[in-house]
Amino acid sequence: MPAKIIDGAAIASGLRAEAARRAAALAARGVQPGLAVILVGDDPASAVYVRNKVRACQEAGIHSVLERHDAALTQEALLARIDAFNADAAIHGILVQMPLPKHLDPQRVIQAIASAKDVDGFSIASAGELMTGLPGLRPATPAGCMKLIESTGADLRGKHAVVLGRSNTVGKPMALLLLQAHATVTICHSATKDLAAHVRRADIVVAAVGRRNMVTADMLQPGAIVIDVGINRKDDGKLCGDVDFDAAKAVAGWITPVPGGVGPMTIAMLLMNTLQAAEAAAPIP
Numbered sequence: 060m061p062a063k064i065i066d067g068a069a070i071a072s073g074l075r076a077e078a079a080r081r082a083a084a085l086a087a088r089g090v091q092p093g094l095a096v097i098l099v100g101d102d103p104a105s106a107v108y109v110r111n112k113v114r115a116c117q118e119a120g121i122h123s124v125l126e127r128h129d130a131a132l133t134q135e136a137l138l139a140r141i142d143a144f145n146a147d148a149a150i151h152g153i154l155v156q157m158p159l160p161k162h163l164d165p166q167r168v169i170q171a172i173a174s175a176k177d178v179d180g181f182s183i184a185s186a187g188e189l190m191t192g193l194p195g196l197r198p199a200t201p202a203g204c205m206k207l208i209e210s211t212g213a214d215l216r217g218k219h220a221v222v223l224g225r226s227n228t229v230g231k232p233m234a235l236l237l238l239q240a241h242a243t244v245t246i247c248h249s250a251t252k253d254l255a256a257h258v259r260r261a262d263i264v265v266a267a268v269g270r271r272n273m274v275t276a277d278m279l280q281p282g283a284i285v286i287d288v289g290i291n292r293k294d295d296g297k298l299c300g301d302v303d304f305d306a307a308k309a310v311a312g313w314i315t316p317v318p319g320g321v322g323p324m325t326i327a328m329l330l331m332n333t334l335q336a337a338e339a340a341a342p343i344p
C-alpha cells in the first residue's frame with residue numbers, strides 16, 4: 060500500500076488559524092503579540108524567508124517589525140538593535156535571519172537575544188531548557204516535525220527514530236524532542252558508518268542533511284514514518300528533499316513531500332513560539 064502523504068501545508072494552515080485565535084484572545088486583553096525580524100544584507104533567499112514570516116504574522120494578527128540593514132552593519136550596531144528590542148515591551152519575539160554576513164558572529168548575536176524572546180529557540184538558554192526537559196521555546200523546524208509525526212497518530216514510546224544530521228538548529232534538537240517523546244534515538248552524521256543499516260532499523264526517519272537522494276527506498280522499513288527536512292534543487296530547478304520521494308512512498312507508511320511538508324510548518328511554529336512568548340509575558344491575572 061502506498062504511503063499516506065503528511066500534508067504539512069494543511070497542518071500548518073490549522074496551526075496558523077489557532078495562532079490567529081490566540082492572538083485575538085491576547086488582543087482582547089489589550090496585548091498585541093509582536094515579533095521583530097532583523098535582516099542584514101541582501102541575500103535573496105533570506106529576503107524571501109523574511110517576507111513570508113512577516114506576511115504570516117500579519118495574517119495571524121501578530122504585530123511585526125521588519126528591520127533591514129545594510130550588509131556593512133557592524134556587530135556593535137546589530138547588538139544595539141537587539142538590546143533595543145529586548146527592552147521593547149511591545150515586542151515578544153526577536154528573530155535575526157541567518158546566515159549573517161561573514162564579519163558578524165552569529166553566536167554572539169543569538170546569545171544577545173533575551174531568552175524570553177528567543178522565538179527561534181537557538182540560544183544556549185533555550186537549548187538548555189530543551190536538554191533538561193524544562194518548558195521553553197523550541198526550534199521551529201524540529202518542533203514542526205514533531206507535529207507532523209504526531210499527526211500520524213503514532214505512539215512514539217519505544218519506537219526507533221533515526222535522525223540524519225546533527226546541526227544545532229535541526230538535527231540535535233530533533234533528536235532531543237524525539238527522546239522526550241520516549242523514542243529510542245539514533246543520530247547519524249557525516250562520519251557515520253553504514254548509514255543505510257541504521258535507517259533500515261528505523262520506525263521513524265527524519266532526514267536533515269541537505270543532500271538529494273540521501274534516503275532511498277531500499278533503506279526504509281515497510282511502514283516507516285519519513286519526515287524530509289532537506290531542501291535541495293534538482294537539475295530542472297525544482298525543489299526536492301533528501302528522500303527519493305517517488306520510490307520511498309511505495310515503501311513508507313507515512314511520508315512528507317518537498318515542498319509542502321516540513322517547510323510550511325517552520326513558519327507556523329514561529330508564530331506559535333511568538334504567541335507562547337507573548338502569553339508568558341502577559342499571563343492571565
Ligand code: NDP
Pocket residue numbers: 200223224225226227228229230247248249250251254267268269270288289290291321322323325
Ligand atoms: P547543516 O548543513 O547545518 O547540517 C547538515 C548535517 O548533515 C550535518 O550534521 C552533517 O554532518 C550531516 N551530513 C552531511 N553529509 C552527510 C552524509 N553524507 N551522511 C550523513 N550525514 C551527513 O544543515 P541544517 O541542519 O541547517 O539543514 C539540513 C537541511 O534541512 C538543509 O537542506 C536545509 O536547507 C534544510 N532545512 C529546511 C528547513 C525547512 O523549513 N524545511 C529549515 C532548516 C533547514 P556533520 O555534522 O558531520 O557535518
